Amino acid sequence: MPERVAVLGAGVGGLAAASRLAKDGYQVDVYEKLPACGGRNNLICEAGFKFDTGPSFVMMPDFFEEIFSYCGQDIKDYLDLRVLEKSYKIVYADGRQFTVHRDSRLTLGEMEKIEPGSSARFEDFILETGRIYGLVRPLLYKCVTLKDLFNPAYLSLAGRIRAFDSYWKLARKYFKSRELCYAFTFEAMFMGVSPYRAPAFYSVITYADHAQKIFHSMGGMYRIPLALEKLASRFGANFHYGCEVEKIEKENGKFTLSCGNERFKADYLVVNADYPYTQTDLLDRRIPDFEYSCSTYLVYLGLKRKLEGLEHHNLFFSGDLDKNLDQIFKKKTVPEDPSFYVHLPTVTDPSLAPEGKEIVYLLIPVPNLKNPQHRFKDHESRIRKQVFDKINKSCGCDLAKLVEVERRFYPEDFTGRYNIKFGATFGLAHNLLQSAFFRPANKDPKLRNLYYVGASTQPGGGLPVVIAGSRIVAEMIKRGG
Numbered sequence: 001m002p003e004r005v006a007v008l009g010a011g012v013g014g015l016a017a018a019s020r021l022a023k024d025g026y027q028v029d030v031y032e033k034l035p036a037c038g039g040r041n042n043l044i045c046e047a048g049f050k051f052d053t054g055p056s057f058v059m060m061p062d063f064f065e066e067i068f069s070y071c072g073q074d075i076k077d078y079l080d081l082r083v084l085e086k087s088y089k090i091v092y093a094d095g096r097q098f099t100v101h102r103d104s105r106l107t108l109g110e111m112e113k114i115e116p117g118s119s120a121r122f123e124d125f126i127l128e129t130g131r132i133y134g135l136v137r138p139l140l141y142k143c144v145t146l147k148d149l150f151n152p153a154y155l156s157l158a159g160r161i162r163a164f165d166s167y168w169k170l171a172r173k174y175f176k177s178r179e180l181c182y183a184f185t186f187e188a189m190f191m192g193v194s195p196y197r198a199p200a201f202y203s204v205i206t207y208a209d210h211a212q213k214i215f216h217s218m219g220g221m222y223r224i225p226l227a228l229e230k231l232a233s234r235f236g237a238n239f240h241y242g243c244e245v246e247k248i249e250k251e252n253g254k255f256t257l258s259c260g261n262e263r264f265k266a267d268y269l270v271v272n273a274d275y276p277y278t279q280t281d282l283l284d285r286r287i288p289d290f291e292y293s294c295s296t297y298l299v300y301l302g303l304k305r306k307l308e309g310l311e312h313h314n315l316f317f318s319g320d321l322d323k324n325l326d327q328i329f330k331k332k333t334v335p336e337d338p339s340f341y342v343h344l345p346t347v348t349d350p351s352l353a354p355e356g357k358e359i360v361y362l363l364i365p366v367p368n369l370k371n372p373q374h375r376f377k378d379h380e381s382r383i384r385k386q387v388f389d390k391i392n393k394s395c396g397c398d399l400a401k402l403v404e405v406e407r408r409f410y411p412e413d414f415t416g417r418y419n420i421k422f423g424a425t426f427g428l429a430h431n432l433l434q435s436a437f438f439r440p441a442n443k444d445p446k447l448r449n450l451y452y453v454g455a456s457t458q459p460g461g462g463l464p465v466v467i468a469g470s471r472i473v474a475e476m477i478k479r480g481g
């Protein structure tokens, strides 16, 4: 009889762990509270529009390829990842624009318009972030604990990956204008932290973005969890949807998961549900006073017609970015002049909407729900007006008049739908004291055979990174703990 592994949660991390473990010969059962897989990488279908609800950038495609080759499969049989010719466009408050292209020579020309002379320093910046990437990449497949801090090899590595500098400080060494520093550190917001607080080694994302480029999953981002579900099923994993686990117990070396009147037994348990929630609500433990990532207000619009003047990915920066970051992360007030992200996947992938129509997905970073100073809904109509006005100015249209379908997602929904504490969109914050050795480990320190995979554990959040985390867990289980 193969040993039984229960995976609690069918987010991308859980699906990836299920695939590897099923391939390794374990009997895998996945328990998911929602009716379908994907977690934060989810889908809303309405009136012919297919809205991807969460991730929109595919970065570091080699991490996606790796899981398929681990399982002896060719990713091309599961996913169609296409590189974007225009990675994204940044729109500054004064109307200036900066487009990052697949062809870096075109990007250099754009940079010169923002900061004359900067293109000469860009190569050095990419060399430095590439050097850090080379050192950090192997760590993404390792779980390190506080004990490893005393390992001299890791101590010297901390200096070499600039663990004690901020992401912002690193960019500042190469670029004079705040505009370009923001353009080369905004990726910190992908992890829900301010570039002033994120350690410089997170610049590996900037490196990946510029050196490895940005990809889109044709047919939509939701194809990614579907591909992993198919991969796991191919090796015999079973999926139990609509099954919210309420309690985890361990007796006589076996885990019991309670879900309504049902009880499920397993030899190993891999928890993909968010770590802080798992500790308090499922294991009845106390947790440290963690710092949480920001939250987001999300709006999904199905438009009657195509828009002009926007790219697939667009970032609109606040007129006062420092104040914007301060309000989100320190003051915990709803931003007066928000920065926001506009996703138009139909620019690359018209199959996601009825013919001639467009999808616009708006993401506005806002404070999480830990001691918020404002009620978001009191500010919602103002925020919407500001965001719509800026888009209208850029596209020369009246967005509100083009809306055929609209869905909204609030900070509270992250908690209600996915069990993520404080509506923290990206889980635990990625600051220095919650990264690497200090981030919750993939193995429980007290209960043998209990493992964790997902954004709030090591190595961290983001699709490629949670997929890397699933390899750590699979290898630990195979090694016997």
Ligand SMILES: Cc1cc2nc3c(=O)[nH]c(=O)nc-3n(C[C@H](O)[C@H](O)[C@H](O)COP(=O)(O)OP(=O)(O)OC[C@H]3O[C@@H](n4cnc5c(N)ncnc54)[C@H](O)[C@@H]3O)c2cc1C
Binding pocket: 008, 009, 010, 011, 012, 013, 014, 031, 032, 033, 034, 037, 038, 039, 040, 041, 053, 054, 055, 056, 057, 058, 059, 190, 243, 244, 245, 246, 272, 273, 274, 296, 298, 363, 417, 418, 419, 425, 426, 453, 454, 455, 456, 461, 462, 463, 464, 466
């Ligand atoms: C708006 C947004 C934009 C993003 N943009 C990007 C991007 O562009 N690129 C990128 O790489 N990453 C992006 N990310 C981050 C990325 O989506 C996440 O890091 C990743 O999807 C997290 O996956 P996970 O495996 O940690 O789990 P989750 O997605 O959190 O899945 C956990 C699963 O556990 C289930 N669960 C919880 N409690 C229980 C229970 N008691 N019983 C049963 N099931 C339970 C949940 O329903 C959920 O399905 C974005 C995230 C969001 C939300």
